[in-house]
Amino acid sequence: MTNTVNTITGPVTDTITPGVDSEVGPLRSVLLHRPGGELTRLTPRNNDQLLFDSIPWVGRAQEEHDAFAEVLAGRGVEVLLLADVLGEALSDPRAHAAGVHAAVDERRLGTELADALRSHLSGLDADTLRETLMSGMTFEELPASEGASLVRRMHHAHDFVVDPLPNLLFTRDSSAWIGDRVAISSLAMPARRRETELLDIAYAYHPRFRAASRAYGAHSAPVEGGDVLLLAPGVLAVGVGERTTAAGAESLARSVFADGLAHTVLAVPIAQNRATMHLDTVCTMIGPDAVVMYPLARDSLVAYPMRPGDDGTLRVDGPSPFLDAAAEAMGIDRLHVIDTGLDPVTAEREQWDDGNNTLALAPDVVVGYERNVETNARLEEAGIEVLAIAGSELGSGRGGPRCMSCPIARDPLPATH
Numbered sequence: 001m002t003n004t005v006n007t008i009t010g011p012v013t014d015t016i017t018p019g020v021d022s023e024v025g026p027l028r029s030v031l032l033h034r035p036g037g038e039l040t041r042l043t044p045r046n047n048d049q050l051l052f053d054s055i056p057w058v059g060r061a062q063e064e065h066d067a068f069a070e071v072l073a074g075r076g077v078e079v080l081l082l083a084d085v086l087g088e089a090l091s092d093p094r095a096h097a098a099g100v101h102a103a104v105d106e107r108r109l110g111t112e113l114a115d116a117l118r119s120h121l122s123g124l125d126a127d128t129l130r131e132t133l134m135s136g137m138t139f140e141e142l143p144a145s146e147g148a149s150l151v152r153r154m155h156h157a158h159d160f161v162v163d164p165l166p167n168l169l170f171t172r173d174s175s176a177w178i179g180d181r182v183a184i185s186s187l188a189m190p191a192r193r194r195e196t197e198l199l200d201i202a203y204a205y206h207p208r209f210r211a212a213s214r215a216y217g218a219h220s221a222p223v224e225g226g227d228v229l230l231l232a233p234g235v236l237a238v239g240v241g242e243r244t245t246a247a248g249a250e251s252l253a254r255s256v257f258a259d260g261l262a263h264t265v266l267a268v269p270i271a272q273n274r275a276t277m278h279l280d281t282v283c284t285m286i287g288p289d290a291v292v293m294y295p296l297a298r299d300s301l302v303a304y305p306m307r308p309g310d311d312g313t314l315r316v317d318g319p320s321p322f323l324d325a326a327a328e329a330m331g332i333d334r335l336h337v338i339d340t341g342l343d344p345v346t347a348e349r350e351q352w353d354d355g356n357n358t359l360a361l362a363p364d365v366v367v368g369y370e371r372n373v374e375t376n377a378r379l380e381e382a383g384i385e386v387l388a389i390a391g392s393e394l395g396s397g398r399g400g401p402r403c404m405s406c407p408i409a410r411d412p413l414p415a416t417h
């Protein structure tokens with residue numbers, strides 16, 4: 001199989017200034033992660049814990065991902081790959097030390113083994129360390145010469161001394177740009193927490209990003225990028241559910257208000273279950289004043305608008321119907337919902353398969369999974385161009401094109417929108 005992605009990315013340059021103030025402004029630069037060795041770690045015994053619903057065929061997942069990257073590149077989008085960004089960052093000795101520190105969980109491994117692992121990882125070159133940080137390491141892969149320990153003797157050879165990170169694929173969740181600042185997510189699930197450390201290192205030490213200010217601290221209350229929608233410049237919606245907590249939404253609101261990045265943040269409660277783990281599993285924007293939305297959510301979603309109060313306080317209003325609160329905050333008459341008109345069973349099937357999880361490349365141009373035939377047909381009937389990609393293997397982690405992409409630069413929308 002050819003790795004087309006390298007030809008798409010080339011060296012990571014710094015010609016495009018980072019900044020994102022909407023969901024639909026023409027996409028200029030995006031961070032993806034081409035799935036690799038970390039997916040080969042998934043087994044029927046660990047897939048639930050690692051947040052995958054089945055065991056992906058890795059080669060096919062890579063092909064699907066390469067095709068996704070090609071669609072973006074074909075539309076003039078610069079595609080950055082997380083492995084490249086992280087690898088370049090890790091060539092800085094301080095990043096290397098931080099990567100080692102993040103990988104060693106002394107509480108779980110005990111002092112003996114933690115010391116042995118630390119010593120082993122410290123001696124790795126940047127590329128090998130990067131692979132280990134992403135794909136993990138089993139007990140049997142840690143050279144025996146690195147010392148004995150009770151923990152090591154009592155573990156199975158195939159257990160992980162460093163856990164793999166198969167959900168790196170979903171770059172949307174681990175970081176998000178808000179205006180010209182990057183928010184490093186504080187990921188909620190144990191299987192994803194170390195992603196926070198890797199993204200923190202990548203942005204802190206890669207020459208292209210190290211000057212970027214932070215919109216949110218990596219170790220603050222849980223907020224995941226899949227829950228954050230930039231409805232319009234200055235207006236954010238933040239899903240509160242299985243991942244992002246109410247404390248996280250409040251904390252993000254305080255942070256973006258303090259930095260002048262937003263005037264309104266809508267906290268949107270979503271059902272706490274796997275099908276709706278993030279707000280972007282039920283609703284994504286396809287135009288400056290239009291969304292595609294899971295039909296059941298349309299009339300049930302509510303919002304608690306937060307605005308800056310007096311003397312650094314937060315003013316919290318609502319709850320009010322989400323569509324009304326969003327339109328008011330965005331200063332438009334109505335936030336249109338593309339009517340997918342689906343029967344409840346088809347709607348539920350296609351929501352599960354990320355039919356509502358589209359990635360806008362520009363107003364009215366979105367990438368979606370080809371399998372969501374009915375949703376895509378309705379979008380096209382509404383005048384939306386749907387660039388359909390295969391996702392049978394990629395989708396086994398329960399994420400679609402929006403989940404698999406972190407926009408780094410979008411052009412601002414024209415004032416007429």
Ligand SMILES: NC(=O)NCCC[C@H](N)C(=O)O
Nearest residue numbers: 051170226278397398399403
């Ligand atoms: N924004 C998203 O909905 N991302 C999909 C994340 C899927 C991943 N397997 C997870 O459970 O976190």
